[in-house]
């Protein structure tokens with residue numbers, strides 16, 4: 001299996017079923033910090049990233065937003081004092097797509113690449 005973090009999103013068309021729980025289980029090992037949850041009937045994946053400085057949280061959210069724009073696949077970003085909570089799912093199919101796991105892996109890559117907070 002190729003590394004999700006090296007993949008790009010495919011244009012997400014509607015009309016495909018959301019990933020099954022079994023399929024989701026095959027992707028989770030590559031993004032172990034992400035939680036699968038259900039909200040408003042849609043399955044989603046969510047992770048909170050901790051920051052000591054609000055300005056760093058803001059900068060990280062901006063980076064993720066730019067990645068999302070480049071890939072045409074967008075998350076929910078909740079920016080709070082001390083953390084950014086990111087949720088990925090595919091609105092068009094009301095659930096999870098491989099794209100969401102690609103974007104979670106690439107989000108982890110952005111976080112790992114951040115300089116250590118002093």
Ligand SMILES: C[C@H](O)[C@H](O)[C@H]1CNC2=NC(N)=NC(=O)C2=N1
Pocket residue numbers: 012072073074075088089090091092093
């Ligand atoms: C036209 C545009 O590409 C689509 O509406 C994209 C935009 N970003 C998206 N982001 C997410 N998370 N789900 C979508 O279904 C989606 N659709």
